[in-house]
Each structure stands twice: as structure tokens, then as C-alpha cells.
Amino acid sequence: xxxxxxxxxxxxxxxxxxxxxxxxxxxxxxxxxxxxxxxxxxxxxxxxxxxxxxxxxxxxxxxxxxxxxxxxxxxxxxxxxxxxxxxxxxxxxxxxxxxxxxxxxxxxxxxxxxx
Amino acid sequence: xxxxxxxxxxxxxxxxxxxxxxxxxxxxxxxxxxxxxxxxxxxxxxxxxxxxxxxxxxxxxxxxxxxxxxxxxxxxxxxxxxxxxxxxxxxxxxxxxxxxxxxxxxxxxxx
Numbered sequence: 457x458x459x460x461x462x463x464x465x466x467x468x469x470x471x472x473x474x475x476x477x478x479x480x481x482x483x484x485x486x487x488x489x490x491x492x493x494x495x496x497x498x499x500x501x502x503x504x505x506x507x508x509x510x511x512x513x514x515x516x517x518x519x520x521x522x523x524x525x526x527x528x529x530x531x532x533x534x535x536x537x538x539x540x541x542x543x544x545x546x547x548x549x550x551x552x553x554x555x556x557x558x559x560x561x562x563x564x565x566x567x568x569x570x571x
Numbered sequence: 572x573x574x575x576x577x578x579x580x581x582x583x584x585x586x587x588x589x590x591x592x593x594x595x596x597x598x599x600x601x602x603x604x605x606x607x608x609x610x611x612x613x614x615x616x617x618x619x620x621x622x623x624x625x626x627x628x629x630x631x632x633x634x635x636x637x638x639x640x641x642x643x644x645x646x647x648x649x650x651x652x653x654x655x656x657x658x659x660x661x662x663x664x665x666x667x668x669x670x671x672x673x674x675x676x677x678x679x680x681x682x
Contacts, residue, residue, distance in 0.1 A: 491672075496674065497674055498674040500672075515671075560670070562614030565612075565614050
């Protein structure tokens with residue numbers, strides 16, 4: 457299994473440009489999520505999905521859209537990039553989101569710079 | 572605990588010493604707690620977890636202690652090695668809510 461994969465690894469955008477960060481997992485996990493990580497900060501949840509066709513907002517959803525058409529893929533879209541979105545983005549998946557201790561598996565991250 | 576500002580709390584230890592990393596959590600209803608290790612340039616990696624009905628859990632060279640009275644969690648690493656140098660995050664979760672992460676602590680191991 458490849459686990460959780462993310463593309464691209466690095467990206468530079470100009471203010472106002474749009475792009476999609478890709479995330480895929482091959483573990484048949486129901487739950488997927490996107491986090492951003494800024495210097496000196498922990499991981500902050502952007503959006504999450506508890507299954508195909510179901511998405512919901514996390515702590516910092518503004519400026520980002522998601523969709524979950526398949527179990528495997530969970531892309532994150534920036535509609536109009538802003539410098540405040542410069543960050544490292546992590547995608548994660550887990551078997552389910554419940555009262556068990558199902559751990560989340562994280563991808564390697566995408567480092568995004570918005571000029 | 573967590574510090575305010577852009578700088579992570581840092582713990583510096585000598586190789587071979589024991590390390591203790593602390594975390595204060597906020598939700599008394601959390602069902603479980605997880606410690607993650609994040610090496611430079613990589614995503615967080617699961618280390619160990621503990622359920623809220625436990626006080627202590629041991630893994631290989633790591634022990635997690637949970638004090639629900641003061642909402643405090645600690646990760647103890649025995650015989651710390653240079654490969655243990657990383658940022659360590661605690662996360663709390665459970666029920667219908669999404670796990671939330673602390674800011675992290677940077678562990679530096681000196682040979």
C-alpha cells in the first residue's frame with residue numbers, strides 16, 4: 457500500500473490564482489481530512505469527510521473547497537489564493553471517526569507559497 | 572502546556588537521557604489521546620495512544636501518562652536517541668468531534 461499520497465510537494469502561486477491540492481489513499485479509509493500547519497502552530501483542520509459524498513467544515517474552512525466523489529480521493533481547492541494561505545498542507549485518513557482510537561495516517565504534505 | 576506566539580516549546584536533552592514532553596488538553600469529554608511525532612519535512616506519524624479510562628500506557632521506549640483531574644498528558648521517552656529529534660504533538664478526540672492538535676514541542680537530542 458502507498459498509504460496517503462499528496463501532490464504536488466511544492467507549489468508557488470500568485471495572489472488570485474486557483475489550484476487543487478490532490479490527496480489519495482489506498483487503505484479504503486472512510487474518514488479523510490485536510491490540515492494546514494503554520495510556523496509555531498499545531499495542525500488546524502480545514503475540511504473533513506466521513507465518507508464519499510459527505511464533507512464538512514473544520515476550524516479554518518474559509519477560502520477552501522473540497523469534494524469527495526470517491527472513497528480514495530479528497531482534493532482541496534483554493535479558488536483565489538491569498539498570501540495568508542501560505543502554509544504546509546497535510547491530508548490524513550483513518551478507518552473511521554468514532555470513539556475508537558483509530559489513528560490518522562498523514563501524507564507527506566504540500567508546501568504552498570502564495571506571492 | 573502550550574505557549575503563546577510563534578516559537579514552539581523546546582526540550583533539549585542529552586543522548587541516553589529520558590525525555591518528558593507535556594501537553595495540556597481542553598476537553599474533559601475527550602475519549603482518547605494520541606501522540607504524534609513529526610520529523611522535519613514529513614507528515615505527523617502515530618506514536619502511541621491512550622483511552623480516557625486509562626492512566627498509563629507503555630510502548631517500546633515510550634510511556635504516556637494521563638491525568639484527567641488536571642487535564643494533562645505526558646509522553647516519556649526512555650534512553651532518548653538522536654533519531655528521536657522531532658516535533659511531538661498531542662491530539663485529543665472522541666465521540667462525534669474531530670481530533671484537535673496542540674501546538675507541539677520540539678525535542679532536540681544532543682549526541
